[in-house]
Amino acid sequence: xxxxxxxxxxxxxxxxxxxxxxxxxxxxxxxxxxxxxxxxxxxxxxxxxxxxxxxxxxxxxxxxxxxxxxxxxxxxxxxxxxxxxxxxxxxxxxxxxxxxxxxxxxxxxxxxxxxxxxxxxxxxxxxxxxxxxxxxxxxxxxxxxxxxxxxxxxxxxxxxxxxxxxxxxxxxxxxxxxxxxxxxxxxxxxxxxxxxxxxxxxxxxxxxxxxxxxxxxxxxxxxxxxxxxxxxxxxxxxxxxxxxxxxxxxxxxxxxxxxx
Numbered sequence: 001x002x003x004x005x006x007x008x009x010x011x012x013x014x015x016x017x018x019x020x021x022x023x024x025x026x027x028x029x030x031x032x033x034x035x036x037x038x039x040x041x042x043x044x045x046x047x048x049x050x051x052x053x054x055x056x057x058x059x060x061x062x063x064x065x066x067x068x069x070x071x072x073x074x075x076x077x078x079x080x081x082x083x084x085x086x087x088x089x090x091x092x093x094x095x096x097x098x099x100x101x102x103x104x105x106x107x108x109x110x111x112x113x114x115x116x117x118x119x120x121x122x123x124x125x126x127x128x129x130x131x132x133x134x135x136x137x138x139x140x141x142x143x144x145x146x147x148x149x150x151x152x153x154x155x156x157x158x159x160x161x162x163x164x165x166x167x168x169x170x171x172x173x174x175x176x177x178x179x180x181x182x183x184x185x186x187x188x189x190x191x192x193x194x195x196x197x198x199x200x201x202x203x204x205x206x207x208x209x210x211x212x213x214x215x216x217x218x219x220x221x222x223x224x225x226x227x228x229x230x231x232x233x234x235x236x237x238x239x240x241x242x243x244x245x246x247x248x249x250x251x252x253x254x255x256x257x258x259x260x
Contacts, residue, residue, distance in 0.1 A: 006073040008063065015056040022049040057216055064233070065225045075232050082236045086243050089206075093247050096199040097254065103191040104259050115259070116192045121184040122260035128179050129256040132172050133248065136207075139168035140245045143214070143238050150221075153228050162218050165241070169211035176204050196255055203247055210244050213237040 022045050029042030064070040070078070104115045111117045123129055142165040149158035180197075187197040217234045220226060226234055 006071045007077075008069040008071070008074045010063070013056070013059065015052050015059070019049065019052045019056070022052060061220065061225065061233075065220075070230075070232070078232055078236070082239060086239060089243065093199070093202070093250075096195065096202070097250065099191075100195040100199065100255060100259065103195065111191060117190040120189060120192045122192075123179065123183075123256060125252070125256040125260060128175055129252055132175055133252050135168050135172045135175070136245050136248050139165045139172075140242060142168065143241050147234065147238050150226055150231050150234060151228055155221075155224075158226075159218075159221060162214065162221060166211055166214050166218060169207055169214065169241075172207055173204060173211070176200070176207075192259075199251055199255060203244070203251055206244050206247070210237070210241050213240060 025045035026042060026049060029039070029045050033039040033042045103111065107113050107115045107117070116122055142161045146158050146161035146165060149155075149161060185193045185196075187193050214237050217226075217237045220233060
């Protein structure tokens with residue numbers, strides 16, 4: 001069908017409604033897991049959600065790379081969409097920092113009027129937290145290297161630096177998992193435990209999401225989906241990764257170094 005505008009009107013898709021239902025089922029499964037110690041529904045709904053994500057990504061890749069629907073006007077809309085999404089994520093983390101500073105700058109009598117509260121043994125900021133900071137800053141450099149390599153049409157360097165970034169992201173996740181296993185306090189241990197695990201836990205989830213984002217970009221890069229001027233999918237992933245880096249710097253300085 002002919003059209004006289006540069007915009008893309010998407011076809012009917014089952015993935016948004018199915019994704020919403022599977023996310024709702026995952027939440028129900030998490031409640032079941034916490035109350036009845038049975039994670040079957042949570043695991044099943046996550047597998048279904050992953051399958052939906054893969055097929056949704058496949059459709060977006062088809063319409064952008066093979067059907068040519070992502071014109072300059074559409075790409076501009078996608079850019080603004082990503083900017084607004086990252087802005088909403090910034091405010092999401094601001095709520096955690098607000099909670100942390102509200103409790104730490106003026107500890108209430110319920111907290112013993114000291115921070116960290118009595119009985120909380122905090123992490124040494126010069127150990128795993130510092131290593132994780134170096135890892136994420138290094139990954140920020142490697143993703144920038146990959147981006148510039150794509151713009152300069154250097155396929156090998158773009159591929160190598162993107163692989164390095166993904167490996168660093170996975171390494172960060174593994175180290176954070178080890179840190180959680182060795183933590184001397186839990187999420188139930190006063191306001192410190194709650195703010196620590198909510199803030200660092202959601203950041204860790206964002207690292208996993210960002211690593212998945214970059215893994216999809218790696219597959220697309222390997223299949224020659226990106227050109228010097230048409231690679232917004234990669235650019236969006238790079239923006240997201242830099243956002244994750246900046247949030248971690250604030251987390252490290254606030255919760256690990258100053259707050260501990």
